[in-house]
Amino acid sequence: MALLQIAEPGQSAAPHQHRLAAGIDLGTTNSLIATVQSAMPRTLADEAGQVLVPSVVHYRASTGDEGDATEAPPEVGHRALALQTQDPLNTIASVKRLMGRAMADVLKAGAPPYKLLDGPGMVSIDTVAGVKSPVEVSADILRALKARAEASMGGELTGVVITVPAYFDDAQRQATKDAARLAGLHVLRLLNEPTAAAIAYGLDKAAEGTFAVYDLGGGTFDISILRLTRGVFEVLATGGDSALGGDDFDRALAHWLAEQQGQTWSALSPGEQQHLLTSARAGKEALSSFDAVDVAGVTVTREVFAQCTLKLVQKTLLATRRAIKDAKLAVDEIDGVVMVGGSTRMPVARDAVADYFGKPPLTDLNPDEVVALGAAMQADMLVGNAGADGEWLLLDVCPLSLGMETMGGLVEKIIPRNSTLPTSRAQDFTTFKDGQTAMSFHVVQGEREAVSDCRSLARFELRGIPPMVAGAARIRVTFQIDADGLLSVSASEQTTGIQAHIQVKPSYGLSDDQIAQMLVDSVGRAQADMQLRMLREAQIDARRLLDATEAALAEDGPALLSPVERQHIHDAMNLVAERLETEADTDAVKTACQALNAATTSFAARRMDASIRKALSGRVLESIS
Amino acid sequence: MTITMTEAAARHLQKSLLKRGKGVGLRLAVKTSGCSGLSYALEFADEAAPEDVTFETQGLKLLVDAKSLPFLDGTQLDFVKEGLNEGFKFNNPNSKAECGCGESFAV
Numbered sequence: 001m002a003l004l005q006i007a008e009p010g011q012s013a014a015p016h017q018h019r020l021a022a023g024i025d026l027g028t029t030n031s032l033i034a035t036v037q038s039a040m041p042r043t044l045a046d047e048a049g050q051v052l053v054p055s056v057v058h059y060r061a062s063t064g065d066e067g068d069a070t071e072a073p074p075e076v077g078h079r080a081l082a083l084q085t086q087d088p089l090n091t092i093a094s095v096k097r098l099m100g101r102a103m104a105d106v107l108k109a110g111a112p113p114y115k116l117l118d119g120p121g122m123v124s125i126d127t128v129a130g131v132k133s134p135v136e137v138s139a140d141i142l143r144a145l146k147a148r149a150e151a152s153m154g155g156e157l158t159g160v161v162i163t164v165p166a167y168f169d170d171a172q173r174q175a176t177k178d179a180a181r182l183a184g185l186h187v188l189r190l191l192n193e194p195t196a197a198a199i200a201y202g203l204d205k206a207a208e209g210t211f212a213v214y215d216l217g218g219g220t221f222d223i224s225i226l227r228l229t230r231g232v233f234e235v236l237a238t239g240g241d242s243a244l245g246g247d248d249f250d251r252a253l254a255h256w257l258a259e260q261q262g263q264t265w266s267a268l269s270p271g272e273q274q275h276l277l278t279s280a281r282a283g284k285e286a287l288s289s290f291d292a293v294d295v296a297g298v299t300v301t302r303e304v305f306a307q308c309t310l311k312l313v314q315k316t317l318l319a320t321r322r323a324i325k326d327a328k329l330a331v332d333e334i335d336g337v338v339m340v341g342g343s344t345r346m347p348v349a350r351d352a353v354a355d356y357f358g359k360p361p362l363t364d365l366n367p368d369e370v371v372a373l374g375a376a377m378q379a380d381m382l383v384g385n386a387g388a389d390g391e392w393l394l395l396d397v398c399p400l401s402l403g404m405e406t407m408g409g410l411v412e413k414i415i416p417r418n419s420t421l422p423t424s425r426a427q428d429f430t431t432f433k434d435g436q437t438a439m440s441f442h443v444v445q446g447e448r449e450a451v452s453d454c455r456s457l458a459r460f461e462l463r464g465i466p467p468m469v470a471g472a473a474r475i476r477v478t479f480q481i482d483a484d485g486l487l488s489v490s491a492s493e494q495t496t497g498i499q500a501h502i503q504v505k506p507s508y509g510l511s512d513d514q515i516a517q518m519l520v521d522s523v524g525r526a527q528a529d530m531q532l533r534m535l536r537e538a539q540i541d542a543r544r545l546l547d548a549t550e551a552a553l554a555e556d557g558p559a560l561l562s563p564v565e566r567q568h569i570h571d572a573m574n575l576v577a578e579r580l581e582t583e584a585d586t587d588a589v590k591t592a593c594q595a596l597n598a599a600t601t602s603f604a605a606r607r608m609d610a611s612i613r614k615a616l617s618g619r620v621l622e623s624i625s
Numbered sequence: 626m627t628i629t630m631t632e633a634a635a636r637h638l639q640k641s642l643l644k645r646g647k648g649v650g651l652r653l654a655v656k657t658s659g660c661s662g663l664s665y666a667l668e669f670a671d672e673a674a675p676e677d678v679t680f681e682t683q684g685l686k687l688l689v690d691a692k693s694l695p696f697l698d699g700t701q702l703d704f705v706k707e708g709l710n711e712g713f714k715f716n717n718p719n720s721k722a723e724c725g726c727g728e729s730f731a732v
């Protein structure tokens with residue numbers, strides 16, 4: 001008969017109505033799947049008892065005779081990993097780095113050993129089984145995890161929670177959702193990895209306080225500052241380095257080993273390099289348990305390893321410091337540090353973290369499994385299994401400011417960086433020219449003042465705005481980010497209610513080095529950006545003033561001004577125009593505008609008198625009051 | 626009337642209760658539904674209801690409501706692993722037939 005799990009009171013499912021949910025940690029190097037059974041979260045293993053699935057997929061040529069082009073199913077996991085050295089072109093590892101990324105971004109981090117093809121929005125990989133997109137490769141990994149879960153749980157999955165790095169942008173998140181759909185999985189929610197880790201630790205111990213989640217995986221580093229208060233989680237800030245992980249520690253040691261053997265790294269063949277990397281990895285792992293090990297005939301002590309990897313550890317602490325600052329906190333306000341990711345087993349990491357925070361980090365849970373366990377707990381809740389008081393809120397943040405382009409090539413930030421998600425903000429915009437009937441919207445991402453210094457996400461148009469005087473139209477633009485970090489932008493004209501809407505799927509992913517650089521730049525260039533903004537605003541005002549003066553002259557010039565006066569105003573206008581043409585500085589533009597305003601003061605007064613006279617002429621006192 | 630548990634079941638129940646952090650024991654019940662008449666239910670029990678009968682075994686409490694008891698008399702609760710799947714199993718001497726999927730049974 002079917003095996004049973006213990007349900008919450010009153011929640012026993014009728015036969016064939018079990019809601020099976022799982023949490024998936026889709027990692028760069030390894031993936032896992034976990035579920036909650038009888039109130040206990042547990043990771044699911046294969047027949048050999050192995051829980052971790054290497055995120056590696058090996059593609060084979062189609063089998064079958066002529067006329068029967070059936071594609072041989074790919075190998076996923078340990079079997080695929082074993083084929084990496086002998087068939088690097090068709091064995092895809094670390095596909096997470098390619099999700100939602102274009103060729104330029106991928107190459108910046110170093111070209112992988114398989115054949116990449118450029119494409120709109122995302123690269124693809126040329127394999128012996130055809131061209132594969134990173135979404136398809138990830139789907140193959142997810143399919144394997146799904147099969148394992150359904151065999152272990154005795155039924156079909158109702159839904160899953162998949163974790164993503166806190167830094168993943170819209171393109172990367174959408175790619176992850178697409179992969180899940182392709183694998184036949186219903187995604188209940190995408191969950192940020194540090195938040196999942198916090199759930200795994202926080203709920204179990206009913207902890208309250210402010211925590212840092214230090215996640216050092218095989219290929220990426222993520223630092224997050226979280227606040228827990230009676231089941232409510234809030235992500236205060238995020239930071240990290242997507243090109244820093246356990247692999248880099250392996251490389252550092254491998255380079256040192258090469259030197260010890262009297263060779264330069266670049267002079268070695270790929271095969272020799274791979275061999276040293278494998279040895280270095282084994283040595284690194286052994287040093288987590290022993291003070292000194294022998295690697296390829298060389299004695300490596302913990303001190304030596306610490307020396308080799310000092311710069312890498314310092315990088316993580318730098319990102320950590322920045323995140324704490326973004327959260328507007330001091331180091332001593334952090335109540336505890338959670339270590340996530342296999343690489344946090346390294347004594348160098350634990351010691352550095354303990355030293356920096358002034359307290360030992362939390363390492364009770366298996367660092368490889370903690371993210372998957374947290375995801376499983378949330379999946380269990382979302383699918384409706386948890387008891388009445390198993391409700392908790394998750395607030396994640398958006399890592400970069402989102403805004404709109406405004407006149408002068410400036411950015412109006414609508415959703416500031418590190419805003420909690422989901423969030424919705426609206427702002428009113430208006431037309432620039434008289435009779436303007438359409439408006440073009442450019443959605444950008446970044447911290448700089450100039451649009452050209454930010455990332456372009458999407459463009460759309462709103463047409464059919466009723467012709468009005470410039471500045472009279474009210475167009476409400478709403479930015480909405482859902483819990484999964486996907487952005488929707490809509491613009492609606494308030495009098496007619498006409499609307500334009502875009503579900504933003506950004507064309508390009510963003511490399512995390514660029515994100516970090518953008519943050520650094522925005523601070524370093526803050527002065528210059530402010531000055532640029534002031535110049536642009538002065539230029540806009542000047543143009544508006546010219547347009548208004550032009551219109552006024554056309555209407556009342558001949559009637560109210562003598563030719564000399566008209567010439568005087570034209571001269572002042574020409575000066576302003578000249579200052580605009582020659583890109584004069586802010587002060588020069590402003591003084592020219594002031595001069596024009598002075599020149600038109602009496603003209604404006606006469607226009608006012610004239611219009612009042614027209615309104616009053618022929619009227620008796622009683623009819624006016 | 627006796628309801629018993631194997632050591633494996635007791636161990637797993639103990640762990641689950643600890644993880645959950647609360648509960649007085651395990652509730653065993655029989656519900657009418659499914660393709661072959663009746664089905665089992667296993668739930669955490671936060672309190673004993675007036676019509677419950679409590680069995681104490683290996684330091685743990687098993688609660689059964691009066692209506693389910695006749696169907697469960699003599700049942701032994703076990704915890705087993707079948708392939709990749711693991712979970713609780715009812716070894717019920719009263720069960721005469723089971724539906725194809727093993728979800729329901731008849732007496």
